[in-house]
Each structure stands twice: as C-alpha cells, then as structure tokens.
Amino acid sequence: MNQEASTAAPQDRIVSILEQGAAEPGGLLPSLHAIQDATGFIPEECIANIARAFNLSQAEVHGVITFYHDFRTTPPAKHAVRICRAEACQSMGAEKLLAHAVQALGCGLHEKTPDGMFSLEPVYxxxxxxxxxxIMLDGAMHARVTPERFDQLVASVKEGT
Ligand code: FES
Incomplete structure (x- = not known):
C-alpha cells in the first residue's frame, strides 16, 4: 500500500481499489479483502459499485461476500475471539469450550454480541x-483454555475496555 492510498478517505480508497482490482484477472477477491482492510468491513452501500466494476450482479457480489466467512458487511466487534475447532483441540474439549463461549458471550459462531463488544469465530x-x-483473543494466543480461563480472559478484556 502506498502512502497516498493509505491516507485517502475511505470512499476514495474504495474507488481506487475497484479501479485496480477490475483491471486484474480474478481481482474480485483481492479487492474485497483490500476494501475490508481499508474500512474494517465491506459496506452494503458499496456492493452496487463493486458489482458495476466487475460486471456482476449485486446478488453475485453478495453471494461471494456471504460465502466467505472472513468478509463482513457490518463494522467488526471491538474484540475478536477465535476458537480452534481442529482435531487436536477437539480431542481436548474444544467443542465444550465453544459451547461455553456461546453461552458466556451470548452470541453464536460468526456473530457479534449485541453490544458489539465481541465476535466469535472458529479457526482450524x-x-x-x-x-x-x-484460542486467539485479539490476535493473542492462549493455550489449554478451560471454560474458567475463558471467562477470566473475557473479563480482563472487558476491564481494559
Ligand atoms: S488443532 Fe492445532 S491448535 Fe487446535
């Protein structure tokens, strides 16, 4: 990212991203990632512009965005919780931990808490x-996480907010 692009207003930055992306074969996904990196999410009001830039319907663009869970069309939560669901973690209670997290946070996978404080995502x-x-909490790794430890981590993040 060059200096000019990184300091541009979000709308100008999105226009620039779409101009560059539309000129590249297979430029849709990189453009969606770039827009999300620039603004934190892919604003719904941009979907018509994205569709126009790539000569797609808005439904097609929406289909791509909703297919990939990494994309979001609303601002991100303040804190990101990612719980590993891969084999080794599953064998050590990850599903129980996940069920606890859903209950403790009050939101499901791929959702945000009603106050926008936490999001809950799986990782593999x-x-x-x-x-x-x-688990990963705001990019920091935590290992051997019990439900009790999970509650402590969430509480410490809330205290620091
Ligand atoms: S399976 Fe490797 S960290 Fe969870």
Whole structure:
C-alpha cells in the first residue's frame, strides 16, 4: 500500500481499489479483502459499485461476500475471539469450550454480541496443537483454555475496555 492510498478517505480508497482490482484477472477477491482492510468491513452501500466494476450482479457480489466467512458487511466487534475447532483441540474439549463461549458471550459462531463488544469465530488449527484447546483473543494466543480461563480472559478484556 502506498502512502497516498493509505491516507485517502475511505470512499476514495474504495474507488481506487475497484479501479485496480477490475483491471486484474480474478481481482474480485483481492479487492474485497483490500476494501475490508481499508474500512474494517465491506459496506452494503458499496456492493452496487463493486458489482458495476466487475460486471456482476449485486446478488453475485453478495453471494461471494456471504460465502466467505472472513468478509463482513457490518463494522467488526471491538474484540475478536477465535476458537480452534481442529482435531487436536477437539480431542481436548474444544467443542465444550465453544459451547461455553456461546453461552458466556451470548452470541453464536460468526456473530457479534449485541453490544458489539465481541465476535466469535472458529479457526482450524492455530499451530498450538500440543497445548489444546487453543484460542486467539485479539490476535493473542492462549493455550489449554478451560471454560474458567475463558471467562477470566473475557473479563480482563472487558476491564481494559
Ligand atoms: S488443532 Fe487446535 S491448535 Fe492445532
């Protein structure tokens, strides 16, 4: 990203991203990622412009955005919780931990808490299989997480907010 692009207003930045992306074969996904990186999400009001840039229908663009769980059309939660659901973590209680997280946070997978404080997403291996179950909270790794430890981590994040 060049300096000019990184300081541009979000709408100008999106226009620039779409101009560049439309000129590249297979440019839709990189453009969607770039828009989300620039603005934190893909605003619904941009979908018509994206569709026009790539000569697609709005339904097709929407289909791509909703197919990939990494894309979001609303602002992200303040804190991101990712729970590993891969094999090693599953064998060490990840599903129980996930059920606890759903109850403790009050939101399901791929959702945000009603106050917008937390989002809950699955991941499939965080590279800490020997210390399962593992989670990531705001990019920080936590290993051997019990439901009690999960509550402590969430409480510490809330206190720091
Ligand atoms: S399986 Fe969970 S960290 Fe590898």
């Amino acid at each position: 291996c965080l590279g800490h299989c020997a210390c399962s179950p593992a």
